[in-house]
Amino acid sequence: MACVFAACATVRPEGPEGTVQSCFPGLVGEPELDEWVATLRRHEARGWSEAACAEATSGLGRLEAEFGPRARSRAAVGLVAERCGRPDEAEGAYREALLWDPDACFPRVALALASMREGGEGPSGEGRDRAMAALAEAVRRDPTCTLALSHLAALQSQDPALHDEAIANLRRTLAFDADSAQARDQLAVIYLRQSAEAPERLQMAEVVCRQAYRVDPRHAPLFNTWALVAVARGDLSEAVAKLERAVELDPALYEAHMNLGQLTLSQRAYADAERAFTTARRLRPGSYDAAVGLGVALRALGRPAEAERVYREAIARSPERPEAYFDSAVLHHEHLEGTVAQLERAEALLGEFVARATESHRAAREATLRWCAPGARRCRPGRAQNIHDSLVALGERSEEERPPWTR
Incomplete structure (x- = not known):
């Protein structure tokens, strides 16, 4: 997720x-x-x-x-x-x-x-x-x-x-200030958002970015927006290059560091993601999203203790949000020794995630709760069932003792 x-x-x-x-x-x-x-x-x-x-x-x-x-x-x-x-x-x-x-x-x-x-x-x-x-x-x-x-x-x-x-x-704004790169940048952002339902708007966003570049080739937020346009076009290499230019021009541009972290995370460039999220946290120490992103990068880099510490900080800061519970559950389930205590902790964290998940988390929630009947074909057990089955195999519970929130 x-x-x-x-x-x-x-x-x-x-x-x-x-x-x-x-x-x-x-x-x-x-x-x-x-x-x-x-x-x-x-x-x-x-x-x-x-x-x-x-x-x-x-x-x-x-x-x-x-x-x-x-x-x-x-x-x-x-x-x-x-x-x-x-x-x-x-x-x-x-x-x-x-x-x-x-x-x-x-x-x-x-x-x-x-x-x-x-x-x-x-x-x-x-x-x-x-x-x-x-x-x-x-x-x-x-x-x-x-x-x-x-x-x-x-x-x-x-x-x-x-x-x-x-x-x-x-x-x-542009009628009064034709040289406003900021106004053109914002216009490109709107066209980009509209492109999800009107694909032709993506080309308009690209055109506006080029116009803004001609007005001010050093306007850092423009390169952040331009990177998102590149992502929407499927050109991830170009997106990374644009984001790197954005943070070069403005090292304090939080959004660009976050986007660079998320993009490099999706490309499994975990060391790059760690650097980007660490910088984002330095710029905004209270950022929940930067903490969660950093935790995922640290987990992938094989540094579970650091990842767990960051997840705990995120949960303490925003206990109502579900993401850190899910990612911490993944950490305990897949990246530690697989002891009974760790599996039980992973299961408890998944329960917290399920209790807080909103419509935007529906896919992750459904994947977590998918439960396959014994012998069912073409059914892939969800994470909750995988943890339950591991605890059954270790003799810690019976098959019938599944958590109530999974039913």
């Missing part, structure tokens, strides 16, 4: 991208501010270290002391605070920016995304609905706010019923 290539498209509505230029269009060209704006852009590109946070914070303080606060400078204070892990300070600065200019694009987008983080994260989460409403309001106040349009489209793209609206908003 864990070897299925579950693609991660790079639609990341959790934080504004390209924010410095969006935040400071009116300041660029003012000689006394050019050096400071360049410094902020440098930190945005290279990452926000403790030293970078201190430099930007003090620089903004001097800026506002000399020229007075304004909407864009307050928004910049919010940006720095957000990047430096001070969300309450960031929200306060964004709200102050709107007092100076209620129609300001960037602070409205930032507050919209903050409202999403406060609520649910799924397709129907309250936070997502709040964010979409706030982004729509930002567009109403400033129809040229491409930052709001692109983030609104990113959220809409997660719901197939809203794909047409997302495409319309991305086209509006």
Whole structure:
């Protein structure tokens, strides 16, 4: 189950991208501010270290002391605070920016995304609905706010019923900013998602990726999306090459590391998968999916103790999810010594998996629970029956003592 290539498209509505230029269009060209704006852009590109946070914070303080606060400078204070892990300070600065200019694009987008983080994260989460409403309001106040349009489209793209609206908003974005590689990338993601039911959309996704490449050949998320298009075309070698280019351009691109891990796992390149999932976990220590992927790679590399530790961490983090129970059951069933205790542990873990499996896990659940009558022909016992039969053969139970959850 864990070897299925579950693609991660790079639609990341959790934080504004390209924010410095969006935040400071009116300041660029003012000689006394050019050096400071360049410094902020440098930190945005290279990452926000403790030293970078201190430099930007003090620089903004001097800026506002000399020229007075304004909407864009307050928004910049919010940006720095957000990047430096001070969300309450960031929200306060964004709200102050709107007092100076209620129609300001960037602070409205930032507050919209903050409202999403406060609520649910799924397709129907309250936070997502709040964010979409706030982004729509930002567009109403400033129809040229491409930052709001692109983030609104990113959220809409997660719901197939809203794909047409997302495409319309991305086209509006491109009408105002024809050089937006991010908008073209998101458009390709939507076409890729639609290609499952409309195969001709796959070619459209490929065309849009090529257009985005001509606009910005160093836009890392594009290569992640392009890799998924290659997977859909069945060209796995090209997909690996595109993902490697994505992480070369942006080593912090979590989705690309995850996709690289899943793809190399499916190709049985387990050492490569281990590296990719390890990096993904470093980028997002709380990632359940990265932990499960790493566990599968470690298991295949013959390092069961490490795999078990990672599975335990995943289960402790998200006990309601079924995947780690299944993969840990496989570990105890197939990759250890086959003792009675290990078989019983594998069986218990399978029971936990079955109890939590959803519709998306139906195939794995059915394969687990398949039970063949004695002497049945053309019937392949499922994993639960295989474990049961092993325990019967070891004299630990009778044939009739199968677990209730298998009936």
